[in-house]
Structure formats: C-alpha cells, structure tokens
Amino acid sequence: MTQDGNDMTAAKREWPLWEVFIRGQHGMSHRHVGSLHAADAAMAMKNARDVYTRRYEGVSIWVVPSVQITASNPSDKGPMFDPADDKTYRHPTFFDIPDDVGAM
C-alpha cells in the first residue's frame, strides 16, 4: 500500500477494514466469513464478491465497517457467559418436533 516505509503513516493510509457476512445457497442467515480492506462500501461489496464468493458460496452479501461492531470484552468472559454454563434445561432439546415443521 505504501512506499514511504513509515509504519505510523502506513497504518493510517490503509483502506478501512470491513467485516463480510454471506448467506449461502441453503443458509437461512448471513454468517461471518472474514474481513477485507476497501475504500468505501461499494468497493467493499465488490471485493467481498471477488474474495469470498468465487466458488458460488453465497447468494447474498452484507458488508459492515469493522469499527461499527461493538465486541464483547474477552476479559468479561466469566460474568458474560459462565452463568449459562450449568443451565442445560435452557436448551429446548427435550421436545419432539414433528418432521413437517422443517428447519427450526
């Protein structure tokens, strides 16, 4: 990207990062597949098409600026997730679901 060899400047001159979500042919929701750099949303969409859907992986693409994602803090893992650890009864696996219902 840059020829000036200055790392501080190089970081600033990179295109912004985008997260890519793709809905597969039979998938029902978009899944995160990776990230890429692009100058704007239109270019991010095209780059996502070229980088991630070359082998007909998807029928729909979302791109989101990475800075727009608020992520949970890894150090909060305990309070965030551990309380659900011993509550298996919250998994609705004890019900018989008729076949005609299809995918849930």
Added chain:
Amino acid sequence: MSDLVTYLTRLGDNTLVLGHRLSEWCGRGPALEEDIALANTALDLIGQTQMWLGYAAEAEAKGRTADDLAMGRDVWDFRNLLLLEQPNGDFGRTIMRSFLFDHWHLLMLRGLTQVSDARMAGIAAKAVKEVAYHADRSAELVVGLGDGTEESHRRMQDALDRLWPYVGEMFIGDEVDAATAAEFGAPVPDMLRAPWDDAVLPILAQATLTVPDGAFAHQGGKTGARHTEHLGHMLTTMQWLHRAYPGANW
C-alpha cells in the same frame, strides 16, 4: 479463413490477450483484494477464450483445438484489438484499458446474445454476466482513482491520453463484420459507438477526466495487418512453455 472463423478468432483473441495481460498482475496487485479481483477477471476472460477459440477451431475444421490456436500461432495470426495488447503500465493504466474495453465488450456481447447462431448466442449469454461485472468494477475504479488524489488523477489522465488513440479501432467495421451481420445478425461495430459514448463519457466526466481531442485511431489489430511490437513480447512469455515442451499436460 471463413468469415465465421475470423469473427470467432477475433472474439477469442480479444479475451485471450486481455486475460493474459491481467494475469501478469497476479501476485503484484496494489492490495490483496485488487490482486484477487484482477486474477478473477483474467480467469473469466480465459474461460471465454476457451469457448470462442474452441468454436473457431471446430468451425475451421483443420483438426486444431483452442489450445493449438492460443499457443501455436504467431503474432500475424492474432486478431485482437491493439488496445488490449498494450502493456499494463501502472495499475491506473491497466484499469483504464479494461474500462475502455469492458463497455465495448458488454455492448458487443449483448448484441451477440441475439444472433441466430445458437452456439454463438449461448457463449455470449454466459460471458455477458461476467462482463457486466467487469464493466461495473472498472467504472467504479476509474471514478475512484480519477476523482481521487492529485497523483491518482494524473495517472488516470495520462492513461486515458495514452490509450485514447486505440479506442477507434473497436468501432471500425470491415467486410467480416458486414458478412456476420448479414448472416447471423451480429452487431456492427460502427453502431456501438453511440451507446459506448453514452456509457463511458459520463463516467469519465464523473472521474473528472478530460477526453482527449482527436479521432485518430491506430488500426491493424483485428485485421492482423499491423500489431504493435508489444504483442510479440507478450506471446513469447505466454507461449514459452508450450513451445519448449509441445503438448505438455498436467
């Protein structure tokens, strides 16, 4: 060579030569994403080449294959537009060359989907989707770079000035075009100029680029009469393996 064979060879040589030129960027793109996009486009074009030259070889009926035509002919037998054999230059010039061709290519293929020859129409129908994307992508980059920084603007204007004299050849028809138009209803190049102008000029304006004066057009690519020196150098690289190891396969 029959008119049909010449016509198909022109279509296949256009995609072969541009496809090879774009493949020269592989591993050298200015960003990972652009590198992949250029390689994808190159692969699309080589795929189209297999279909056009495959058909040309069959129509010719001399027992040759698409590979024989691609790797076994010398400069004077190539029928591609001069624009496409021009060296890549910088990234801007590569994009400008694609942009000028893509919009012509798109109009051409749209017309070819309507021809009475079912195989030609079928190839065009497959290719036109790929090329619609190529045209969209190159247009976006022309605007982004033309209306970008001072340096990117200068490079894009230089590219346009340098390549403009090669634009005219795309729209000069000859007896082969007339014959295929009469026989199959293939598009006549002269008729593509107005819709090409309608597509390309507003994008160049949006890119803040100035269309050069003058209608001078280098010719001799599609007739094979006068290729630029660049094609020979390109073929030397492209055909080296097959010439050193004829029929090599893997």
